[in-house]
Amino acid sequence: MKYMLKKITTLIITLLLVSVVTFVAFSVIPGDPALAKLGTYATPERVEALREEMGLNKSLPERYVDWLSGAVRGDFGESYQYAGTPVSELINQRLQVTAILAVMAFIIILVISIPMGIxxxxxxxxxxxxxxxxxTQVTMAIPAFFLGMILTYFFGLTFKFFQPGKFVMPQENLGSCIRYLIxxxxxxxxxxxxxxxxxxxxSVLSEVKKDYVRTAYSKGNRTKKVLYIHVFQNALIPVITFIxxxxxxxxxxxxxxEQVFSVTGMGRLLVTAISNRxxxxxxxVVxxxxxxxxxINFIVDILYQFVDPRVRTE
Structure with a gap:
């Protein structure tokens, strides 16, 4: 219980510190958000009125408290680029896409990598x-974007399994979205x-050389039992962190x-937002x-307690 409380407290403090750094970093960047929204031909009166409306005339601590209270409720204000569309709405749309893509990629990674490693x-x-x-040597050396280009050429342009650049949002057609994201x-x-x-x-080869493995064999255990019950569990500890x-x-x-496949996800939203200030x-998004x-790091810390009982006693 003390371990859990310690981790939850650390998580909350880290989130607060990151929120402060994120807000301050973008608040001190040169440029006037009101002027950026209205354009360079806006009158000083209109710019000043919008600054007042956006709360930019308040002090930095006051603006941070307003932003944080809105962020806790899921309200991040309005986008400059998308004609005043709520930021939370834009993120929710893209988050669905990124979540589907992430789940699909993660399942592929686990299903293939763990059996291959063993x-x-x-x-x-x-x-x-x-x-x-x-x-592994060859595939590690190929950048993901280049691999994406190869897949687009062969499976998109040559074999016509999908139409490059014609991504369909999950709200429109979930089946087409999933097929495209494969x-x-x-x-x-x-x-x-x-x-x-x-x-x-x-990790497995490192564990196999340890004394407890020899002890398990001396008790008459078969190779498969030693590997999957004793070795695999301990070998997973460093692997979990990487996964x-x-x-x-x-x-x-x-x-x-996302850029290569023209997928409208969080990554593409971030790139577009940065380029348009x-x-x-x-x-x-940050x-x-x-x-x-x-x-995810918090979940990993909790998983360690189940994979490695020694963590519970620390």
Whole structure:
């Protein structure tokens, strides 16, 4: 219980600190949001009136408290670029897309990488291990955006499995959306699969050399039982951390892959907002990414208690 309370307290403090840094960073950037919204030909009176309406004449602490209280309720203000559309509405639309893409990519990673990592460790030194190592070396070296371009050329332009640039939002047609996202998910997943396989293989091989494994064998346990009950559980500890980083990266929005496939997700929204100096969106997306990373790390800390009982006694 004390462990949980400590982690929850740390999570809340971290979120508050990040919210302060995020708000202050975008508040001190040169430029007037009111002028950016109205345009350079706006009269000083109109600019001043809008500054008053947007609360920009208040002190920095007052504006932070107003922003934070709105953020807690899910209100991040209005977008400059999208004609006063609420930022929360824009994020909710893109979040659905990014969440679907992330879940698909994550499932592909887990389903393929964990069996491959275990097989590679079990067959160490055989042609199977060599083949898997070769596969991981090649796929790790290919950038996700280049892999996306290859998939687009072959499966989009050549075999016509999907129409590049014709992404359909899930609200319009969920089935078409999922079919389109299969290939971006593969482009994201393949380099990550190679990394997870490497981590898991090395972790399993490291555990196999420890004393408790020899003890398990001396008690008459079979190889499969030792591997899956004793070794695999301990080998997962460092792998969980890496998988959590992968999950956070995908959920934060795979910016480059979304650009390659013209997927209207969080990554693309962030790039567009930065290029148009749409600071309310940028602030909200940065805070969203931070929250995702912190929450996933919190979940990993809780998982450690189940995977490694020693954590509970610390």
């Amino acid at each position: 097989v590679s460790a079990r067959k160490e030194g055989t042609w199977i291990d060599v083949f898997i190592n070769l596969f 290939f971006p998910a593969i482009a994201i997943a393949i380099p990550k699969i190679a990394m997870v396989v490497k981590f898991l293989r090395n 959590a980083m992968v999950a956070a990266e995908i959920l934060a929005g795979s910016i480059v892959v 749409d600071y309310p969106i940028v602030q909200a 805070l969203y990414i931070t929250v995702i990373v912190i929450i």
